[in-house]
Amino acid sequence: MNPMIKQLIRKDWQINRNIMAIYIGVMLIANVMLLADPNNIVFGMGLILILTILFIMCIHLTTSNVISEYSQKTVTFIMSLPVSARQYAIAKLAANLSMFCVPWLMALVSSWLIILSSDSLPNGLTALATLGLVEILLSYCLIMMMGIVTESQHGAIGAMAIANLGFQAFLWGMLKIPAIAQHRDSNELAWNSTELSILAIQLVVIIGLLGTTLLIQQRKTNFI
Amino acid sequence: MxxxxxxxxxxxxxxxxxxxxxxxxxxxxxxxxxxxxxxxxxxxxxxxxxxxxxxxxxxxxxxxxxxxxxxxxxxxxxxxxxxxxxxxxxxxxxxxxxxxxxxxxxxxxxxxxxxxxxxxxxxxxxxxxxxxxxxxxxxxxxxxxxxxxxxxxxxxxxxxxxxxxxxxxxxxxxxxxxxxxxxxxxxxxxxxxxxxxxxxxxxxxxxxxxxxxxKEDLLDLWRRLRVRITPGQSVSELPHIVQQQGNGQLQSFITNRYSPALHQTYEQAGLEIQAIEYLTLEEIFVASIQARREGKTL
Structure with a gap:
């Protein structure tokens, strides 16, 4: 990796180290809460806490690491360093994705472990949990892309609204698909073709969003 | 290099x-x-x-x-x-x-x-x-x-x-x-x-x-000349005058091409040059902006 990109990623991590420690800490607590019986209120609260942390991070990381670089004019300082617009965009995407992915992976792995180790939760639920979490990752990529591309709060807020509606529609749609609904209630671990197709589409959209962000940034002629 | x-x-x-x-x-x-x-x-x-x-x-x-x-x-x-x-x-x-x-x-x-x-x-x-x-x-x-x-x-x-x-x-x-x-x-x-x-x-x-x-050239070439002119004398034909102030016999000109030769030219045209002053960078800047906005070629 280009040393300048590495420096910029490290810089974003250092700037956000305190808040990241809080996010990871709260995510750990939420994961511990999931160890409770699925019928217990603590389990439900843990689930809500995990989703809340991820949604807050979608908004907060984009606002503090992307939008505020423009509004606080720190982007002028960064772009005066030996860095190209493309390198800046790659670093910004990599830093933000890695920051989001630490708690996100914690949520993903713990959801699998808890479902698979619990007698009261069917193993088939792992597919739905995974698709739901990948959808949140997709939403984050969309919000981050709009933040980077539009450099404005309005763009990011618009993307947040779309992502929020999209997530609700996604969950509603998932439960309406018979293949997913049946698998959710079964103890079968292997994914069916419908779930694999949806995952593939989600991954293609995520890659598309990241690629589009780089492409648009590369074609910009004004950076400040 | x-x-x-x-x-x-x-x-x-x-x-x-x-x-x-x-x-x-x-x-x-x-x-x-x-x-x-x-x-x-x-x-x-x-x-x-x-x-x-x-x-x-x-x-x-x-x-x-x-x-x-x-x-x-x-x-x-x-x-x-x-x-x-x-x-x-x-x-x-x-x-x-x-x-x-x-x-x-x-x-x-x-x-x-x-x-x-x-x-x-x-x-x-x-x-x-x-x-x-x-x-x-x-x-x-x-x-x-x-x-x-x-x-x-x-x-x-x-x-x-x-x-x-x-x-x-x-x-x-x-x-x-x-x-x-x-x-x-x-x-x-x-x-x-x-x-x-x-x-x-x-x-x-x-x-x-x-x-x-x-900067030295600029400060050297731009001067303010305080002159006395004879009544009815036209100064519009004189070269390298960027700005002219005053209406009576006592006037001041700003030139951006001051030299002994130009000094002589003005005297030959009948101007009595009473004082020659250096300009500050600010005065030069303002005079050149105003002249350009008035359509003068410097």
Missing amino acids: NSHAVELHNVGKDYKYFRLNDISLNLPTGSITGFIGVNGAGKSTTIRILLGLVHQDRGSVQVLGQSMPDQQVLAKREIGYVSEDMRLYPKANLAWHMQFIQAIYPNWDQAYAEQLLKRFDLRAEQKIKGLSHGQRVKATLLLALAHRPKLLVLDEPTTGLDPVARQEVLAALMEVLADEQRTILFSSHNTLDVEQISDHVAFIDQGSIIESTS
Whole structure:
């Protein structure tokens, strides 16, 4: 990796180290809460806490690491360093994705472990949990892309609204698909073709969003 | 070694309400160029283009031998940039910024950075959000100077500073002038600052470079002549008069081409020259802007 990109990623991590420690800490607590019986209120609260942390991070990381670089004019300082617009965009995407992915992976792995180790939760639920979490990752990529591309709060807020509606529609749609609904209630671990197709589409959209962000940034002629 | 650190040739940029009019500007290596213009004249746009932060629509830009914006990464390794609208990370302290910059520039001079810390009366452990405007400018200047750039670009660095902070910043700049290989571009609408430190001067107005020459030549060629004219005498035909003031027999002219020969020409035309005065850079700047806006060719 280009040393300048590495420096910029490290810089974003250092700037956000305190808040990241809080996010990871709260995510750990939420994961511990999931160890409770699925019928217990603590389990439900843990689930809500995990989703809340991820949604807050979608908004907060984009606002503090992307939008505020423009509004606080720190982007002028960064772009005066030996860095190209493309390198800046790659670093910004990599830093933000890695920051989001630490708690996100914690949520993903713990959801699998808890479902698979619990007698009261069917193993088939792992597919739905995974698709739901990948959808949140997709939403984050969309919000981050709009933040980077539009450099404005309005763009990011618009993307947040779309992502929020999209997530609700996604969950509603998932439960309406018979293949997913049946698998959710079964103890079968292997994914069916419908779930694999949806995952593939989600991954293609995520890659598309990241690629589009780089492409648009590369074609910009004004950076400040 | 290239004789020019910066070469702009017919560089143009079009915005909805502003146009940079195919400007050409060369900065000799080792020079300190004062870049003067009113607010909105095009100073910052020009500077952003030469840093690759804004891409020109037309023309070529060479900075330290690198073509901009394509080779901006290579060029910016040797550029220090301080801008009035540049901000450091408010939650981080100056020491963190110094470490960050040190990791990027191999030429970082820690001893010089610490010397500047003392000189600017800054504390490395203080968070940026707790600094005054003057301290923030000095912190940014420290970061730009301590990696020993070949080209230092300063976009209105003294704007908004109190007189003491302004003098400290100017004094630090005077000190770096000792390095004859370092080129400095200093933009300001404050001609006093520019007059103190620069050896070259460029005026920009409404997106066009209207003057670019050495400061000494400029101060030498521009003069105010206090003259007595005979009643009814016309002075409109006299050459190189940029501005004329007064209506009676006692008038004053500003010329931008003063020489003994021109002096003689005026006397032969019947003018009684009573006094010849040097102009300040501000007076020259204002007179040239007004003349250009009146459609006069200088």
